[in-house]
Amino acid sequence: MTPFAEAVRKLRARKGVTQKQMAAALNVSPAYLSALEHGKRGVPSFDLLQRIAGYFNIIWDEAEELFLVAGSSDPRVVVDTSGLPPEYTEFANCLAKRIRSLDTADIARLSALLENDGKGDGKAS
Numbered sequence: 001m002t003p004f005a006e007a008v009r010k011l012r013a014r015k016g017v018t019q020k021q022m023a024a025a026l027n028v029s030p031a032y033l034s035a036l037e038h039g040k041r042g043v044p045s046f047d048l049l050q051r052i053a054g055y056f057n058i059i060w061d062e063a064e065e066l067f068l069v070a071g072s073s074d075p076r077v078v079v080d081t082s083g084l085p086p087e088y089t090e091f092a093n094c095l096a097k098r099i100r101s102l103d104t105a106d107i108a109r110l111s112a113l114l115e116n117d118g119k120g121d122g123k124a125s
Helices: 003-015 019-026 030-037 046-056 060-071 086-101 104-115
Strands: none
Touching: 003 030, 003 046, 003 060, 019 030, 019 046, 046 060
């Protein structure tokens, strides 16, 4: 599941609507909405994001957060290492091969390291 899918599921639960009801209201197929919620489709269009925000009648801050998580929810990420030293490409490929075997603690440590721009000991502040 993607961060966007999780956000949409929470919005649907809060409003008490099914995927089918939401799909009909947004004029998309239930299959497409299901694929979005299961991380099998890429980032939705800006138009669809606006319709979702309007459907749930969410305030601007919450809509902005939804748009941000949508932007970081593409399940098929491409990492361009062209022009970088070989170890960067090796690292990107290693991560791609092993990502499914990482547990949440591993992800948290890597995320903290990246959020700190690689400075310090990688512990979240």
